[in-house]
Amino acid sequence: MSFNPEEIPSRVRYLGSMVGLPLSIGLVDIDQPLATDMLKNAYANPMDPRSIRALKLLKQGLSIRDVLAHGVINYHPVVAGTPVQVADFLEEWFLAGACDGFSVVPDIAYDGVADFVDLVVPILQDRGLFHREYEGKTLRENMGVPYQYGRLK
Secondary structure (H helix, E strand, C coil), rough: CCCCHHHHHHHHHHHHHHHHHCCCCCCCCCCCCCCCHHHHHCCCCCCCCCCCHHHHHHCCEEHHHEEEEEECCCCCCCCCCCCHHHHHHHHHHHEEECCCCCEEEEEHCCCHHHHHHHHHHHHHCCCCCCCCCCCCHHHHHHHHCCCCCCCCC
C-alpha cells in the first residue's frame, strides 16, 4: 500500500499512539525495525482493536513503513503479501463466515488489477473458492434474481 508522502508523518504518529510509543519521522527511521529497547515499552492500546496487529508486526521486526503498508491504520482489512498470502487471507475470512464476499481494491498504479486477476484468482479457483465459468448468460441469471418488468408494487 502506498501513501501520499504528506500523510506519512501523521500515520507514523498515529501508529505510535496505537502502540504507546512516541513515534515520529525525526525520532525513528521508518525504514528500519524499531530498536529492542523501544519495543519493550510498547503495548497494544486497549481502545483500538487494530493495535494488537500493529504491535505484533512491529515485534516481528517489520519496519514502520512495512507495518503501515499492512494497513494497520485502516479500518478495513488490507492484505499485503504474495499471491498465496492474499488468497490465504481471503479463504480464511470466507471459510470462517466472516464475510460473504469481498470488495477488492488492488493498487491500480502498479498493475495491481492484473496481478490480482492473473495471480490470486487462479489460486482461489484451484481451491474451489472462485468460479471458473458463469452459469447464466446475464447478471440477473448469475445473481439468481427472477425476471421482473417494471417497478415493484
